[in-house]
Amino acid sequence: MRRFRTLPDFSTETRARARGFRRIAGVDEAGRGPLAGPVVAAAVILDPADIPAGLADSKTLGAARRAAIADEIRARARFAIAEASVTEIDRLNILQASHLAMRRALAALEPAPDLALIDGNRMPGDLPCAAETLVRGDAHCLSIAAASILAKVARDAIMVDLAREFPAFGWDRNAGYPVPAHLAGLKRWGVTPYHRRSFAPVRKILYEEKKISH
Secondary structure, three states, rough: OOOOOOEEEEEEHHHHHHHHOOOEEEEEEEEOOOOOOOOEEEEEOOOOOOOOOOOOOOHHHHHHHHHHHHHHHHHHEEEEEEEHHHHHHHHHHHHHHHHHHHHHHHHOOOOOOEEEEEEOOOOOOOOOOOEEOOOOOHHHHHHHHHHHHHHHHHHHHHHHHHHHOOOOHHHHHHOOOOOOOHHHHHHHOOOOOOOOOOHHHHHHHHHHHHHHHH
């Protein structure tokens, strides 16, 4: 039997507006799984009267379509994009660094939101407004879907830039994820300043290099 993909809608925001919230920000991150590069978060407040067409979970969209919709979001919504660095990821752990990027994105929104809809089931601490978590929010909630697109497009652009400095790892194609080409580059060329040293494959390379040096 054929399965149809469910598209996100505005029902979560509509229910929140009925409770008195007006500036409702969807929040999502990109880059929790890669071995290299920052984690990036976006916060988006959609205008209910001017929602861009085609919003969906960023993972279901091709690169060209994501980029085109991201342009529409930037033109028609309030948004902010923020990141947590590799150093912060290694110091805090990836979950806490993702939450830090989310807090930074929300803090940068103007005017400030009065409700944040956070993708996932873990609530970041110290948020500047009321918040709710939504499991698979990027697949169900238009504001979170918009945030997922902006975060993914912004992070991919960062990794393309980093690939110019370190072309051997293919970051412009794999965004730093542990695909075979990236792992092969890591074994051959070693660890760069943009690799997450707390992640097991990178930590293993560092351990092997330390053994050889001794």
